[in-house]
Amino acid sequence: MNAPRKGNMGFGQRTRRLAPLQVCVAAAVPGLAGGAVAGGLVSRALSRLADIPANPLIERLNAPRPNGPLPAHYRSMPVVPADLGAFQRLADRDALTALATPLGETLADTTPPGATAADATPAWSPPPTVVGPSSAPPVPIPNANSDSVPPTAVVAAPGTGAPDPVPAAMAEALDRLILRDDRANPLGAGDWGAARAAIGAFYAVRGFQPVWVDGDGLTTAGRAVAAQIARAPQDGLTVSGLSLPRKLSAPLDPAAVAAAEVALASGVVAYAEQASGSRLAPWRVSPVFAARPEVADPGEALAETAAASDPGARLAAFNPPQKGYQALREALRRVDERAEGATPGDNAAADLGAVSDAPAFSDDALVGAAARTAKARAHRSYLASAAPAAARRASARERAAILANMEIWRWEPRDMGERRIEVNIPDFSVAVMDGDRMVMSSRVVVGKPDTPTTVFSDRMRYVLINPSWEVPDSIIKKEIAPRLAHFTHLGYEVKTVGGRLIVRQPPGDDNALGRLAFMFPNDHAIYLHDTPARQLFAEDMRALSHGCVRVEDPERLAEIVLNWPESRLEAAIGGPERTVFLPRPLPIHIEYFTEFVDADGTLEERPDVYGLTQKVARILSTKSQD
Structure with a gap:
């Protein structure tokens, strides 16, 4: 993965001003x-x-x-x-x-x-x-x-x-x-x-x-x-x-x-x-x-x-001034209030049910009704003491995750743009926002843990209609070079320039980028695009790409960012590659939030697909004890 560029930084890529x-x-x-x-x-x-x-x-x-x-x-x-x-x-x-x-x-x-x-x-x-x-x-x-x-x-x-x-x-x-x-x-x-x-x-x-x-x-x-x-x-x-x-x-x-x-x-x-x-x-x-x-x-x-x-x-x-941060701050307050109200033997904590590490009792060691009664009493006694502890552990884990996500919010630009695009990697979603109002949302496929999607901010500048795909060197080396004849048979264009193998997939229904690609040039080679592999959007865990973000509804996204009617976009699809610049560059933020509050005020939790929330929480916990 390339290091962040030092010059001509994109939206939100700012240096730390530590007062020399x-x-x-x-x-x-x-x-x-x-x-x-x-x-x-x-x-x-x-x-x-x-x-x-x-x-x-x-x-x-x-x-x-x-x-x-x-x-x-x-x-x-x-x-x-x-x-x-x-x-x-x-x-x-x-x-x-x-x-x-x-x-x-x-x-x-x-x-x-x-x-x-x-x-x-x-x-x-x-x-x-x-x-x-x-x-x-x-x-x-x-x-x-x-x-x-x-x-x-x-x-x-x-x-x-x-x-x-x-x-x-x-x-x-x-x-x-x-x-x-x-x-x-x-x-x-x-x-x-x-x-x-x-x-x-x-x-x-x-x-x-x-x-x-x-x-x-x-x-x-x-x-x-x-x-x-x-x-x-x-x-x-x-x-x-x-x-x-x-x-x-x-x-x-x-x-x-x-x-x-x-x-x-x-x-x-x-x-x-x-x-x-x-x-x-x-x-x-x-x-x-x-x-x-x-x-x-x-x-x-x-x-x-x-x-x-x-x-x-x-x-x-x-x-951070963002609504997402403020909502997590309120969620933290509720977690702390709930933790303060919990006491040992609390029935609400006992309602968690059986605890996974509860001790097992053998009927062979106990005989008759008295034995069964003793077993039940022992189990209830264990739950009365262990369930509050389990609740406290769960509350501590929830609190640590909220704090980690609040810290990640501090790394976002303070001015994210009134009209903007937000991709949340753990939520596998993209949203077009107008202030706090969601204009549209769509499922996405993001990078696999070993080829993760980079977290950064930039500005979307143009859309490629009927894009060709210049295959990255890493994919050529790992996946195409060993089966070069096969990909040539599939219509890929292969040539060698200065000793370097160049592979290009021309526009078409089978193109890996589909019919639309949303470009915000950056050092990470990350962009949003269509895909012919539509079946992947039915998966719950959609960390499946080489790093770029595949969009389930790219047509609707294109209509919004280009301000085009559906009929105009449909007429443009098919034929040679075409570059269309946005009326004005649009801020786009690739984010990583496993904890967030939805429109109904419910705290949502998403899988920590790259383990980043856990890592931030662990570092914060260590620092708080220094």
């Missing part, structure tokens, strides 16, 4: 070196150094590169030429070398006016303060040569004229988070180091001012996000590894404010990234998954949540 450290540093540079608004939020526009407005530091960053290598004492310096304290030491030297080398020609000119040569340092000394708006006092910049972020970010406390110790406490708390956080990664497959740097950059731009906590405890915004984070298990998310603030008793000293603020910011980032798909990298679960979820950028997640009129609702919105 240089992006985080770039976002913090204007506030620390250029006098940007200290109380503002990290702008999503600051994604590259080129996007940052000119200031003295940026001018030096963009200075011409030296022709030769940097002197040894420069090579031993931290590679981020901005005074960013902890963020500087978290930097990856290889990734940020490009930021360091342009300074080679200009470092000699960076000694502040009036200073002696002894006062010169290898790094450029930025202005002594960051000046915010008139309402925000200046925030001194930490010393680049210190081993930790010192408490120099001191501003005047509002209305007192006395130094405000909160920014200094915030800098120290962020230093601990960025450099000395050794907890298990709460993001799963996400980059927790980069996320911590983004948290630091967010507060650096704010002048190290808190958002969620003040001296009286949680702010209104803080209470909203704390409540949403507490509801994380309702979406199957795990934030138990984070030390989130529980009960805050006023008044809080600056250190307590800073500790609670940083902890809650970590919770916001962990929730947003988990909700948007950071826990598992789908392609590492199985190569069948070619989806690329767009994991929330940690800096943007903090900024957007803090700026929202309802921060809790904004945080919740990082979960």
Whole structure:
């Protein structure tokens, strides 16, 4: 199976944005070196150094590169030429070398006016303060040569004229988070180091001012996000590894404010990234998954949540918005309620009937009516204890399957298109959707477990009427080459080009693609098509193809996607191959959902034909115990 393409990606094939450290540093540079608004939020526009407005530091960053290598004492310096304290030491030297080398020609000119040569340092000394708006006092910049972020970010406390110790406490708390956080990664497959740097950059731009906590405890915004984070298990998310603030008793000293603020910011980032798909990298679960979820950028997640009129609702919105996900979330709630209501000896659990591992009793060991009575009592006693356990096991399996399918929803594009096609592999079905309304549905045949259909999203672009079939090399090698004369007799065209065997089946009633093929060019060689093997649609288990998707009612599908009347399509069938482009490309999603809620609100379960649900559930279970 081919790897997902890296360029010209199709619909929904997106790369993970895991906030490289240089992006985080770039976002913090204007506030620390250029006098940007200290109380503002990290702008999503600051994604590259080129996007940052000119200031003295940026001018030096963009200075011409030296022709030769940097002197040894420069090579031993931290590679981020901005005074960013902890963020500087978290930097990856290889990734940020490009930021360091342009300074080679200009470092000699960076000694502040009036200073002696002894006062010169290898790094450029930025202005002594960051000046915010008139309402925000200046925030001194930490010393680049210190081993930790010192408490120099001191501003005047509002209305007192006395130094405000909160920014200094915030800098120290962020230093601990960025450099000395050794907890298990709460993001799963996400980059927790980069996320911590983004948290630091967010507060650096704010002048190290808190958002969620003040001296009286949680702010209104803080209470909203704390409540949403507490509801994380309702979406199957795990934030138990984070030390989130529980009960805050006023008044809080600056250190307590800073500790609670940083902890809650970590919770916001962990929730947003988990909700948007950071826990598992789908392609590492199985190569069948070619989806690329767009994991929330940690800096943007903090900024957007803090700026929202309802921060809790904004945080919740990082979960998938699709109706299918929301229905599974409700199903999870019902399963949990049922599990909470079950008690040992519950008659409802006993109604499960005989349990497969119930002990057997031999009449030879027991005699007469008394023996039969004892046997019955023993069996009832076993059921009374075992049936609830069996019910709990069944409930746990159902819950794990729901959680796995909710996780797979996180890998789908958030905007799947109003008008779209959805193929659900375990359900062996294709549906044309208009919003939440199903326009049509048809049975399909999908790939066998050893030649699976890839899970991905793209756009259908054209339909082949009366298609010919260019036989894939894998099928030629396994099935046709050993019986080449037989296939030639059946009308297949065989030739050799450059030493490669080419086999083509011309259009016709016996063509493997039937009379219609629905094309969305992709690296997986997957498409939808008609088939002459109509008998396969009567099978319950329809994982029978080489990977492509065979459609039971291709004529109706063609009429819908081409917007053609039935008579026009009938007139076009027969004769040479013809390519007809759709009026506009149509999103198509090849999905894998073994659990879903039908139109009547019933939770449906389908066979795990490729074993993917079980694998996702097992990985999630392992991660939840880390």
